[in-house]
Amino acid sequence: MEADPRAARLSNVALAGPSQARDRRSIRRTNLGLVLRMLRDDGPRSRAQIAADTGLPKPTVTSLVAELVSLGLVREGPAQREGAVGRPGTLVHVDGRDICGIGVEISTSYIHVLALTLSGATAFEHRSAVAVADAEAAAVLDLTGRSIRACLAALERDGIRPVGITLAVPGVVDARTGTVEYAPALGWRDLGVVDGLSARLDQPTPPIAVGNDAKLVAIAEYVQAQGKGVQDMICITGERGIGAGIITDGRLLRGSTGFAGEVGHMPLDPERRRCVCGRLGCWETMVGLDAIFRLAADVGDPVHDPHVELEDRLAELHRRARSGDVRTRQALSRVADDLALGIALLADVLNPEVVVLGGYFSYIGDLMLQRVREVVRARVMAQEAGGCEVVLSTLGFRAAARGGAHLALDAVYQDPSAV
Numbered sequence: 001m002e003a004d005p006r007a008a009r010l011s012n013v014a015l016a017g018p019s020q021a022r023d024r025r026s027i028r029r030t031n032l033g034l035v036l037r038m039l040r041d042d043g044p045r046s047r048a049q050i051a052a053d054t055g056l057p058k059p060t061v062t063s064l065v066a067e068l069v070s071l072g073l074v075r076e077g078p079a080q081r082e083g084a085v086g087r088p089g090t091l092v093h094v095d096g097r098d099i100c101g102i103g104v105e106i107s108t109s110y111i112h113v114l115a116l117t118l119s120g121a122t123a124f125e126h127r128s129a130v131a132v133a134d135a136e137a138a139a140v141l142d143l144t145g146r147s148i149r150a151c152l153a154a155l156e157r158d159g160i161r162p163v164g165i166t167l168a169v170p171g172v173v174d175a176r177t178g179t180v181e182y183a184p185a186l187g188w189r190d191l192g193v194v195d196g197l198s199a200r201l202d203q204p205t206p207p208i209a210v211g212n213d214a215k216l217v218a219i220a221e222y223v224q225a226q227g228k229g230v231q232d233m234i235c236i237t238g239e240r241g242i243g244a245g246i247i248t249d250g251r252l253l254r255g256s257t258g259f260a261g262e263v264g265h266m267p268l269d270p271e272r273r274r275c276v277c278g279r280l281g282c283w284e285t286m287v288g289l290d291a292i293f294r295l296a297a298d299v300g301d302p303v304h305d306p307h308v309e310l311e312d313r314l315a316e317l318h319r320r321a322r323s324g325d326v327r328t329r330q331a332l333s334r335v336a337d338d339l340a341l342g343i344a345l346l347a348d349v350l351n352p353e354v355v356v357l358g359g360y361f362s363y364i365g366d367l368m369l370q371r372v373r374e375v376v377r378a379r380v381m382a383q384e385a386g387g388c389e390v391v392l393s394t395l396g397f398r399a400a401a402r403g404g405a406h407l408a409l410d411a412v413y414q415d416p417s418a419v
Contacts, residue, residue, distance in 0.1 A: 028064075035054065036413055038054065072096060073419065100117045100155065113151045114398065116409065128143065168404045172262070175210060212245075223403075236358065267282065296320075340379065343372065356391055
């Protein structure tokens with residue numbers, strides 16, 4: 001397992017609130033979380049640096065670090081100093097190699113399970129190609145349960161303990177009740193996914209939560225962007241449906257009822273095609289997977305086959321475009337213009353520093369990116385698109401599950417003593 005150098009950093013974007021200090025015990029929990037989050041966000045530090053940065057007394061820091069070491073959450077080691085003379089100092093590092101969070105994405109064409117350790121290493125990963133939108137919800141939950149059980153068994157063999165599971169679904173969810181209220185791309189409505197999965201897993205299991213896939217993608221992309229100073233970003237997920245996770249001033253935008261980000265249903269299509277949501281003219285009918293496949297190939301072409309891995313189908317489109325296939329190139333040009341239309345609208349409203357194109361755009365977006373940037377610059381009201389840069393995600397279809405794993409791990413940073 002190779003550690004990710006960009007260990008999870010959710011201090012600003014985390015959905016959980018900070019611990020509230022009410023007594024000596026809760027104060028200690030708060031201080032443990034404070035130290036652990038500092039090491040996560042700012043990198044390894046000496047005890048003296050931790051004391052200076054937090055304002056805590058040095059004896060308190062020594063005690064806190066000792067407890068975090070005993071919990072397996074941090075380790076102490078010598079500082080690496082090239083060419084330095086003398087004895088190296090000792091730094092405190094985030095460890096947590098035997099603790100992980102699990103993210104599970106149920107998409108329209110696959111089920112993806114990913115476990116990340118506290119240090120950012122991938123402890124388990126598996127994706128199953130399945131036409132989720134064409135299957136019964138109970139069958140999908142059966143398959144998801146089997147995938148999670150396989151993950152839990154592998155983690156147990158490796159001595160890694162999961163602290164939580166976050167399920168990513170493309171739709172409107174009620175996190176309090178663990179219910180998918182409406183997922184038009186899957187055909188789900190008022191489905192109790194948390195209870196359904198819990199009934200399919202062997203006991204005991206770590207806590208299970210559910211979240212919107214686009215918002216979890218935004219968490220993963222925000223972690224990826226740490227160190228670049230990005231505080232305002234829009235992450236657009238491209239699959240059969242189109243959604244957005246919005247980070248503004250370093251915080252995830254949820255909206256008053258958690259509905260923010262349903263950009264795929266902006267009425268932009270002049271041809272007013274019917275969307276899976278039942279409305280006419282939604283943006284995702286112009287730029288979703290169904291649109292690119294419809295424009296690029298006839299029905300019966302292998303790129304339409306949901307039983308073929310999605311990456312393989314996208315790779316075939318990429319190959320055709322590179323080889324000069326006229327229909328594929330025209331399809332990409334059409335989707336690029338329509339994609340830029342929606343991005344420009346979002347940029348005018350939200351003025352992000354960066355728009356990240358994820359999902360299927362990660363695999364063929366390089367063939368559209370220049371055109372998208374040109375149209376966005378031409379259409380956004382502010383000069384130079386208000387400083388907005390359009391980039392491709394490097395996480396691809398792993399982003400939602402990765403964001404779910406980060407969110408599951410956030411509970412450790414909020415209350416390390418619970419480990």
